[in-house]
Amino acid sequence: MTPDVTIPTAVDKATVAQVLRDISLLLQLQGESGFRVRAYDMAADRVAGLPQELGPLVAEGRLESLPGIGPALAEKISELVTTGRLGYLEELRAQFPPGLLELTQLPDVGPKKVARLWRELQVSGIEELERACREGRVRQLSGFGAKSEAKMLEGIAVYRRARGERKLLGEVLPVATALLERVKSAPGVVRASLGGSVRRQAETVADVDIIASAPEAGPVLDALANAPGVAAVLGKGDSKCSVRLEAGDLQVDLRVLPDEDFATALHHFTGSKAHHIRLRNLGHERGLKISEWGVHRDDGTKVRVTEESDLYALLDMQYVPPELREDTGEFEAAREGRLPEDLLTLEDVQGAVHAHSTWSDGRNSLEEMARAAQALGLKYLTVTEHSEAAIYAGGLKVDDLKRQWEEIDRVNADVPGVRLLKGIEVDILESGALDYADSVLEQLEVVIGSIHVRHGMDEDQMTRRLLAALDNPCLQILGHPTGRLINSREPYPVRMDEVLARAAERGVAVEVNGKPARLDIKAEYVRQAVKRGVRLVVSCDAHQKEDLRNLAFAVATARRGWARKGDVLNTLPADRFVTALRERR
Template identity: 45%
Template sequence: MPVHNADIAALFEEIADRLEIQGANPFRIRAYRNAARTLGELPQPARTLMEKGEDLTRLPGIGDDLAEKIREIVSNGRCSLLDRLRRDLPPAVTELLQIPGLGPKRVKALYHDLEVQTVEQLYRAARDGRIRALPGFGEKTELNILQAVEAHASQTRRFKLAVAAQYADALAAFLQAVPGVGQVTLAGSFRRMRETVGDLDILVTAATGSPVMQRFTAYDEVAEVLSAGSTRASVVLKSGLQVDLRVVSQTSYGAALCYFTGSKAHNIAIRRIAQKLGLKVNEYGVFRGDERIAGEDETSVYQSVGLPWIPPELREDRGEIEAARDGRLPSLVEFADLRGDLHAHTKATDGHDSLREMALAAKALGLEYLAITEHSRHLTVAHGLDPLRLARQCDEIDRLNPELDGITLLKGIEVDILEDGSLDLPDDVLGRLDLVVGAVHSQFHLSRAKQTGRILRAMDHPHFTLLAHPSGRLIDRREPCDVDMLRIIRHAKDRGCFLELNAHPERLDLLDSHCQMAKEEGVLVSINSDAHSSFDFANLKYGVGQARRGWLEKDDVLNTRPLAALRRLLKRTM
């Protein structure tokens, strides 16, 4: 697709923002802002000037280096400098710019002086009164930031994905049984597998005369009907979850699915591409003038703007369109790719089922191996294992494995990472295990430097294999630990160990952005259930959804390997 001057200007502005946050030379920052302004005001496309052989350095403020970058962007739609800056600067930092009142200069001060990288960390710093001491801020500015973050976070009530699924799946099944209904599809953030869902969007096709709308508004779980018409209705369930239903024609189904799946930013980007091609994209189809040229399925919509179909989990306008344009879309990991689970508990600690019961449940799901990783002794609330009890469990696993058919139990432990970075059990005990899962279960509010150092020291332990739920967050209940995740990921790469994506719906930790970071750094991620009962393995599907949002492919995931290959990788960390 052609690269327009506005596209180049936007990339230069982002470079300038990132350089300013990093504290780069002010003259260099100003050069990129001036170049962005020049390109934004340039009446002739830079591509046309290049094709004519014009000297780009003749443009105001454009020297040899910037001219070369313009040529690079026009040629491939990307800028290698920006790619490096995106890798070097934590991705969430630029999200701070979305908070009203925060420009690059203030984000720079927050990042460099308080090491604020995320909106959560910004809120914590404002709440704790640490922002007012920074030059140019003050108490009033701190209060404004706190209020802006609170407003940003509380715009809508959101439901955890697994909770929303309980209502969504039941309602979808109900609608599917209505006479005359054809397709029923859940769209919106639910389809994109967001960690939380603000409301549900449901699309259906239905024959003329189908009572789907009447049945929907009369559904037993409906507490309030907000609106009702012949093709659309909105209700609030008794749970407080809003549900919007739309009946669409088969010829528009793909366009409507694209539109109502979102995200808003992704849809806007697609519409801009369409406009450049003289097309109009909306929920009814893709149009050239009055002629509908696509819309019956999603693939036709994307093909109309020169792109392959993009998986819903990637539709956040975070590089997926550029990747699609360049043929670089990942082949995302699927649930069927999982060969095992490396984090599970039994009734020996705080689980609810026996070794055998957990093994058979994992096998029934199609898994080939399961690591039993009880808590260690420091976590007394979970009746953690001391060396003697762990040794007894290892013996029990060794006795049980020959009796199992089609599933192998691995010996492990979820060992506490103590405040000084040491592990909760001695080396001679850990050395007998197939893997050691390290986890932070206390002292969550250490400073960023101390928390990061604590984890790095634990990872240096010779028996350390896998970092469990790396940020320590509990969605809507506990904020993530204040850590330098990029540094942790790079240390994992140097050390040769792995990171967990904990699939428990309360955690979904790693964050999707950290999954993508791990992928870029070449660190394998293990999608684990953290099962405490035989029912909990079903949560793996949410972990897979989070992994897909993080661009992970099969080869990026540790536990897609068969057992023999997995054992070889585990031995390298011991």
């Protein structure tokens, strides 16, 4: 949150957590003690990780029951939630130029550096910092140099690109993977990996980072610079090459280091920034300086770090998978040995949920979909066409649905090793009723209920609509529960805590939709669902055979939400999957 943004009157826990982090940053700019700073950071983590919103806790005066929330913090959180404003934050902001807090969002520019740039060079915003770097004034400060200026300019460019519309992970990952394979095949490469938000499997991506190790960087950098599809080489030095691709105006940065520095460089350039800052601070407490160039003790000796897991072991922590590195509670869990070690993997998934064929708005026949699933090693595929109300998508009348069952039986006989399950994606109507009569739905093996129209209902109306659907004993899976389309349609307003609570109570599974434009529900809600004991399915939302690969993105979202194999129903064999769906609590 930038300093000049007005806090909304409807304050959710994500906003409260961000405000607490902003206070922490402003206190650091003041030179405040580490104890007070950490108190706000810990409170932000606690708030962000809550399974419910803050309103009821505030109304009932129960904030102090949360670990790490004392009377003073509880009073500030209550003020923010109830009024939409926080006087203490406004007082802190008034002490600094409006653009100063934004500087802390730049890579490798922490509060201490920002305070010095402001006090010694009167730098109070991004543009002023860029000008100071280009004029060579930053290097004149003790502890800074020409390399510092170059890194800041690079960080400014990265930040500005990130503020533009980010690209879908599903669009970027295939391109990034192809370039990674080209780098891996370059002469001398020992190890190579994707980094950044792509490796963390974030739902949107600003650019691509590749980290490689090799005795000589030159041939590896040339492999990227000369790759097909490169529109321009933006820069090429001794250890780094940056290019812009023709497709999608995507920037790719490749860094090549000695293999002894690979693990720490990979960790550094994987991020997130918040995660890395926490890790470095923990290292500092133990007399360790952690950077992309390795781990050094206070006396200058270098600690051998061969794998990223070694880095966490030095801090007496469990290894934190890349998808979890967002500083949302993973440190506390890893230090206490509570981090899940059986996170869902793509190999765990036995069947693909949510697929359409030419019977409704899909592009491939049932047999083509079955054979594509077979080729991917899947054991079953749920055939879930649109229901009658979805006229725009070729929704099926009941007679058409029954005729489809006959074709499913024929395909199951002709395509060995994979089973098509008879299902439907039934529309949840405005009232919360399902589009087909119960007598029809009861004959199906899989019933997904989704909202496709009337997204403009208010929060109360939409919440009641979904709760009514969840009460229907025929509903087995709630499909793409917030209706969002990333970068093009906001999620409809709904009290997700109530929806997840009802899903847990009724035994309805919730879909983690892998369509790159949806990724619905998002990781934050996956984590809430897991905490509540809600059953999940990971789905491909396939409208053509190539979309079956969307399962990988659903798995990534589930992992980011800390979901284990046992939380996901379609890790079960087909018969047990169908039985589990029918077992309503």
